Amino acid sequence: MSSxxxxxxxxxxxxxxxxxxxxxxxESGSVxxxxxxxxxxxxxxxxxxxxxxxxxxxxxxxxxxxxNLLKLPVxxxxxxGIFLAFQYPSAIPGVSxxxxxxxxxxxxxxxxxxDGAGEVKKNDMPIPQFRKLLAEKMKxxxxxxxxxxxxVNDGFSGGEKKRLEILQMHMFQPxxxxxxxxxxxxxxxxxxxxxxxxxxMRSPDVGMLLITHYERILRYVHPDFVHVLxxxxxVRTGGRELAAELESKGYDFVREAxxxxxx
Amino acid sequence: xxxxAALTQVPLLLDHRMVEQHSLRRGEPKWLREARLxxxxxxxxxxxxxxxxxxxxxxxxxxxxxxxxxxTLDHLPGIQFKLxxxxxAAGVIxxxxxxxxxxxxxxxxxxxxxxxxxxxxxxxxxxxxALWSAGSSFVHVPAGVEVRQPLVLEKVWPAGDDAMLSRTxxxxxxxxxxxxxxxxxxxxxxxxxxxxxxxxxxxxGARVTYVGIRRxxxxxxxxxFQRFRSARDSDLRxxxxxxxxxxxxxxxxxxxxxxxxxxxxxxxxAAGDNQRIDVNSFQRxxxxxxxxxxxxxxxxxxxxxxxxxxxxxVEPTSHGTxxxxxxxxxxxxPEAGADPIPVLEILTNDVVRCGHGATAGALGDEELFxxxxxxxxxxxxxxxxxxxxxxxxxxxxxxxxVRQRVLSAVRPRIGNIAEMGVLV
Numbered sequence: 001m002s003s004x005x006x007x008x009x010x011x012x013x014x015x016x017x018x019x020x021x022x023x024x025x026x027e028s029g030s031v032x033x034x035x036x037x038x039x040x041x042x043x044x045x046x047x048x049x050x051x052x053x054x055x056x057x058x059x060x061x062x063x064x065x066x067x068n069l070l071k072l073p074v075x076x077x078x079x080x081g082i083f084l085a086f087q088y089p090s091a092i093p094g095v096s097x098x099x100x101x102x103x104x105x106x107x108x109x110x111x112x113x114x115d116g117a118g119e120v121k122k123n124d125m126p127i128p129q130f131r132k133l134l135a136e137k138m139k140x141x142x143x144x145x146x147x148x149x150x151x152v153n154d155g156f157s158g159g160e161k162k163r164l165e166i167l168q169m170h171m172f173q174p175x176x177x178x179x180x181x182x183x184x185x186x187x188x189x190x191x192x193x194x195x196x197x198x199x200x201m202r203s204p205d206v207g208m209l210l211i212t213h214y215e216r217i218l219r220y221v222h223p224d225f226v227h228v229l230x231x232x233x234x235v236r237t238g239g240r241e242l243a244a245e246l247e248s249k250g251y252d253f254v255r256e257a258x259x260x261x262x263x
Numbered sequence: 264x265x266x267x268a269a270l271t272q273v274p275l276l277l278d279h280r281m282v283e284q285h286s287l288r289r290g291e292p293k294w295l296r297e298a299r300l301x302x303x304x305x306x307x308x309x310x311x312x313x314x315x316x317x318x319x320x321x322x323x324x325x326x327x328x329x330x331x332x333x334x335t336l337d338h339l340p341g342i343q344f345k346l347x348x349x350x351x352a353a354g355v356i357x358x359x360x361x362x363x364x365x366x367x368x369x370x371x372x373x374x375x376x377x378x379x380x381x382x383x384x385x386x387x388x389x390x391x392x393a394l395w396s397a398g399s400s401f402v403h404v405p406a407g408v409e410v411r412q413p414l415v416l417e418k419v420w421p422a423g424d425d426a427m428l429s430r431t432x433x434x435x436x437x438x439x440x441x442x443x444x445x446x447x448x449x450x451x452x453x454x455x456x457x458x459x460x461x462x463x464x465x466x467x468g469a470r471v472t473y474v475g476i477r478r479x480x481x482x483x484x485x486x487x488f489q490r491f492r493s494a495r496d497s498d499l500r501x502x503x504x505x506x507x508x509x510x511x512x513x514x515x516x517x518x519x520x521x522x523x524x525x526x527x528x529x530x531x532x533a534a535g536d537n538q539r540i541d542v543n544s545f546q547r548x549x550x551x552x553x554x555x556x557x558x559x560x561x562x563x564x565x566x567x568x569x570x571x572x573x574x575x576x577v578e579p580t581s582h583g584t585x586x587x588x589x590x591x592x593x594x595x596x597p598e599a600g601a602d603p604i605p606v607l608e609i610l611t612n613d614v615v616r617c618g619h620g621a622t623a624g625a626l627g628d629e630e631l632f633x634x635x636x637x638x639x640x641x642x643x644x645x646x647x648x649x650x651x652x653x654x655x656x657x658x659x660x661x662x663x664x665v666r667q668r669v670l671s672a673v674r675p676r677i678g679n680i681a682e683m684g685v686l687v
Binding site: 050051052053054073074075077078079083084086089090091092093094095100103104107108151152168172 | 627628629630632633634635636637638639640641643644647648650651652653654655658680
């Protein structure tokens with residue numbers, strides 16, 4: 001069992017505080033959804049956990065099995081088992097999907113030297129094993145063969161980019177996955193495929209944080225907990241029914257309730 | 264005969280006797296000696312760049328290597344002219360230039376005249392044409408003959424301080440097809456001059472690819488020149504790879520001399536330390552519906568500097584041509600620099616397209632972050648992005664062996680992280 005514990009996380013971007021003290025515990029095997037209006041800090045939370053250099057940690061901790069992720073470089077967080085499916089994935093022209101996946105898997109399997117400065121010990125995945133794994137995952141996600149020879153996200157449609165994020169998640173087998181608005185910009189068919197890909201990742205060993213603006217994806221991916229993020233704070237936590245309530249009443253009702261309660 | 268020995272403007276001493284002795288010692292025929300002397304006549308004080316020329320303003324011609332300008336090295340050790348049996352049977356000639364001059368004098372004679380090109384490079388062309396030595400080569404492909412396997416010349420100059428002056432002449436007759444790869448390496452670290460002078464003639468309908476890989480040692484000052492001539496309906500591609508450790512100032516001229524010719528000029532620069540790689544190109548676009556496109560990509564490490572001055576001239580006699588010049592520079596250290604300068608001279612209104620694009624910048628933070636979030640450390644992520652950047656040019660090469668040769672040349676600079684997983 002793993003757990004991701006976010007404690008009193010305060011994050012700023014270019015001097016402006018975006019997250020105002022997030023506390024959240026996610027155990028492996030569970031799926032948490034974070035919903036919130038635009039500008040509430042949803043993407044900031046995902047990018048801060050992964051270590052984007054633009055996001056400054058003002059205070060707080062993100063403990064993954066007791067290790068403070070915020071002290072680790074980005075790649076070490078990935079190798080510790082954290083995966084972020086990006087809302088806006090970058091293109092890497094000239095590097096094919098297959099090449100990227102295999103190189104990344106091998107980079108993740110390589111053992112850093114004990115002192116952190118010497119030669120990295122390689123432990124490459126044999127090519128036949130890689131091919132088999134890739135074929136399985138592509139079949140699972142209904143991805144066409146031609147996909148893997150194209151350059152990473154280069155000229156990809158919105159749906160293709162999201163599908164590649166899900167394929168990467170399946171190939172890397174992380175212990176904890178953050179999906180940042182993976183549903184945005186998808187038509188209903190693409191949404192179903194992506195949602196099935198997320199559902200297929202569910203296991204007692206994997207924790208997930210699903211960040212979304214809309215309730216739509218939660219018809220296909222069923223979270224154990226739903227949190228509402230407003231102005232950089234989690235203001236409500238509930239079950240699946242909270243998402244339906246948000247969908248029917250909009251975010252204003254939460255905000256109104258929040259500020260009325262304070263007054 | 265003019266001697267430059269007394270002329271203070273020209274820092275290299277070169278005279279008639281020196282050229283004649285060089286030719287006599289090598290046992291060359293008289294006509295070849297005369298061609299060398301004709302080249303010497305072009306080595307005049309006026310030909311030497313003053314530094315005021317646009318092409319030479321950013322490359323100071325000082326501290327010329329002091330080693331001998333005449334090399335007594337007649338053959339590069341280990342050089343091989345391997346030709347597939349079908350090509351030999353079809354009359355393809357692929358030899359050292361002196362050997363070809365002795366065996367096929369009528370062919371070499373018609374192409375040995377001193378080369379023309381960008382005026383401010385005339386002195387260095389003349390130098391190479393007058394005193395060429397080991398490493399010079401000649402390729403002739405008869406009309407209609409297709410050479411399937413790339414011709415590969417591994418030219419390794421042994422350590423020394425003598426100048427490395429060479430000529431490469433490629434003649435592809437009508438409707439023929441050939442790829443020549445020249446991989447230029449030198450040993451030792453002594454200051455030394457190199458002038459590889461390359462002339463490629465693509466006949467009507469010919470398909471020619473020229474790949475020049477430079478892996479010169481530190482201390483080498485490379486003042487090479489290349490001229491590509493394209494007859495009608497020909498398809499000519501060139502790739503220059505700057506992967507060595509010396510300084511380079513290379514002039515490249517492409518002349519379209521007929522309708523419907525297609526020219527693609529590619530370049531890769533992988534430089535570090537205090538290297539300065541300065542390329543100036545001249546794309547002369549003429550004929551009806553011809554096309555000339557240039558794409559140079561640089562990955563610059565440490566304090567390396569890439570300078571690119573490129574001129575496209577669309578001639579008044581042309582109709583409906585297309586041309587482009589693109590120069591992209593990736594700065595991988597805060598001290599690295601790039602100076603891309605594109606110039607267009609469009610002398611007709613009858614143009615389909617003509618343009619340029621030039622950039623110089625660091626790796627994108629978002630791309631680095633994305634790659635690192637997949638488990639690549641910063642160094643590996645950088646390697647991956649540079650590799651992808653270069654792939655845009657490398658993928659233009661059709662032959663996998665040639666691609667691998669280019670990758671192996673740039674590997675010492677850009678690393679091999681992205682190659683370890685090569686599948687497609």
